Amino acid sequence: MKTSDFYYDLPKELIAQTPLEPRDSSRLLVLDREKQTLEHKHFYDIIDYLNEGDLLVANDSRVLPARIYGIKDETGAKVEFLLLKQVANNRWETLCKPGKKAKVGTKFSFGNGILRATVVDVKDDGNRIVDFDCEENFFTTLDKIGQMPLPPYITAELKDKERYQTVYSHELGSAAAPTAGLHFTTELMDRIKAKGVKIAYVTLHVGLGTFRPVKVDDVTKHKMHSEHYEVPEETAKLINETKKNGGRVIAVGTTSCRTLESVAAMYGEIKPCEGFTDIFIYPGFEFKVLDGLITNFHLPESTLIMLVSAFAGYDFIMNAYKEAVKEKYRFFSFGDAMFIS
Known part of the structure; x- marks a missing residue:
């Protein structure tokens, strides 16, 4: 298949700039793969499509406020750092703008000096390895001065940092939110559990590569970025029990989906592991674990629209996207959702 096969025309005004309140008031396009039907609902209606004995698997990764603004010690020139990946304790792989100001040995300060940084290496791709120094805990300091690394298509200011976190986020480490989970409220999750649906968690720290465009024409030639995941023992047990008892395993988001299918492909089963x-x-692609998927609407020609096309069928998904555009659904990170069963 060609990358261009996954293109669809999206009016700019349909790209959601701000999250809706309450979270579960967003719209929900319900896709039935067997019946090949579409239904227009709201996210709080998701409970009607979940059955006793089903299992939701969500990604509990928490987004770092990883964008920080500071100055170069020598000249006072302004810089922007985006923390990509923790290499060691306070050593991070970082995207620096402008890069020419961040040569090895250069020092910077952020937040009026409460965080300091020294560039210790430059990678082949231009990213910098940076050592940070602060009096308080690094993550506490980051929480004070950092901003959420919102995707480039969101230009509106985010007034509440927690709106780019899921209500169940726990494990700090993502550079972007697992956005399908943004629609859940604590109350909705309680109602889902009361119906006899279990909820389990995996951790996959989302990298900025999730926004990286596919630059090759032949889909099969694209190389994916690498992301760290963990499947706890309790989650593995619940997945295997659910399968054994005839329930459905439903991934909340493409990150949960990729975690489960990665483990199944590697070990032939779901077991506690990390990597x-x-x-x-x-x-x-042949899915070994997934029976259902909750997901947002993804960018044209992205790896994520390719993933949902693999799960639901190419023609069915592309037609669903056309329908969503026609019905003026809100797209991308702060947009509406889709449930594929």
Whole structure:
């Protein structure tokens, strides 16, 4: 398949700039793969499509306020750092703008000096390895001065940092939110559990590569970024029990999906483990775990629209996207959702 096969025309005004309140008031496009039907609902209606004995698997990763603004010690020139990946304790792989100001040995300060940084290496891709120094805990300091690394298509200011976190986020480490989970409220999750649906968690720290465009024409030639994941013992047990008892395993988001299918592909089963995955799911992929998927609407020609096309069928998904555009659904991170069963 060609990357261009996954293009669809999206009016700019349909790209959601701000989250809705309450979270579960967003719209929900319900897709039934067997019946090939579409239904227009709201996210709080998701409970009507979940059955006793089903299992939701969500990603509990928490987004770092990883964008920080500071000055170069020598000249006072302004810089922007985006923390990508923790290499050691206070050592991070970082995207620096402008990069020419961040040579090895250069020092910077952030937040009126409460955080200091020294560039210790420059990688082949231009990213910098940076050592940070602060009096308080690094993450506490980051929480004070950092901003959420919102995707480039969101230009509106985010007034409440917690709106780019899921209500169940716990494990700090993502550079972007697992956005399908943004629609859940604590109350909705309580109602889902009361119906006899269990909820389990995996952790996959979302990297900025999730926004990286596919630059090759032949889909199969694309190389995925690598992301760290963890499947706890309790989650593995619940997935295996659910499968054994005939319930459905429903992933909340493409990150949960990629975690589960990575583990199944590697071990032939779901078991407690952690590691890195660069799994690329596109049409033709054989799913071993998933029975359902909750997901947002993804960018044209992205690896994520390829993933949902693999799960639901290419024609069915592309038609669903056309319908969503026609019905003026809100798209991308702060947009509406889709439930594929």
